Amino acid sequence: MKPKSLEIFIPGPAGRLEAKYYKNPKFGSPVAIVLHPHPQYGGTMNNKIVQLMYNIFLEHGFSVIKVNFRGVGKSDGVFDNGQGELSDAAAALDWIERQNLDYSQCWVSGFSFGSLICMQLIMRRPEVNNFIAVSPQPNVYDFSFLAPCPTSGQVIYSDNDELVTKESIDELDNRIKNQKGVEVIFSKIKSSNHFFKDKEKDLISEIEKYLKEKTALI
Numbered sequence: 001m002k003p004k005s006l007e008i009f010i011p012g013p014a015g016r017l018e019a020k021y022y023k024n025p026k027f028g029s030p031v032a033i034v035l036h037p038h039p040q041y042g043g044t045m046n047n048k049i050v051q052l053m054y055n056i057f058l059e060h061g062f063s064v065i066k067v068n069f070r071g072v073g074k075s076d077g078v079f080d081n082g083q084g085e086l087s088d089a090a091a092a093l094d095w096i097e098r099q100n101l102d103y104s105q106c107w108v109s110g111f112s113f114g115s116l117i118c119m120q121l122i123m124r125r126p127e128v129n130n131f132i133a134v135s136p137q138p139n140v141y142d143f144s145f146l147a148p149c150p151t152s153g154q155v156i157y158s159d160n161d162e163l164v165t166k167e168s169i170d171e172l173d174n175r176i177k178n179q180k181g182v183e184v185i186f187s188k189i190k191s192s193n194h195f196f197k198d199k200e201k202d203l204i205s206e207i208e209k210y211l212k213e214k215t216a217l218i
Contacts, residue, residue, distance in 0.1 A: 015076025
């Protein structure tokens with residue numbers, strides 16, 4: 001029987017945030033949040049890649065939540081150029097931590113614009129153990145705030161991304177790869193575009209491999 005997720009609303013800085021949540025019944029389960037692409041370009045928590053990431057966390061023993069940023073779907077508020085969305089992500093993390101006080105690890109993740117918010121969030125939340133950033137856009141957004149990157153994680157990118165230059169990914173890699181005590185793995189999906197069309201299985205494989213490695217001792 002497939003585990004059942006709940007469609008809920010959680011409190012956010014600009015009002016209610018629409019969310020989908022699964023609570024793993026096992027004591028000490030890790031927790032994770034998944035953040036969606038840019039709201040002004042059709043990004044929602046129902047995005048195919050966001051749902052894929054949500055399901056991977058669920059299937060690997062996590063309690064997991066995904067939310068619609070302010071102004072998206074049934075969430076209150078209006079788009080706030082990233083600052084408000086970062087506050088929304090922090091509210092989602094607060095909420096899932098309160099619901100799972102016994103959690104063993106804390107993960108944050110995001111796709112495209114959501115990966116930017118994900119990596120901004122790790123700068124503010126020292127309890128985060130790992131992150132997964134899928135299709136970040138360092139040629140569009142400034143990632144210089146990762147100075148240094150405080151948390152180990154995984155960056156997944158496409159080698160044929162029509163929205164991201166290879167040079168910007170290389171620059172991001174060089175920025176954060178040589179930091180003491182922090183290991184950020186850059187995983188390339190070959191012959192794929194920004195949205196991993198026809199390469200979803202390869203994306204799943206890369207995420208699952210990293211998850212299994214980092215949660216093996218839980």
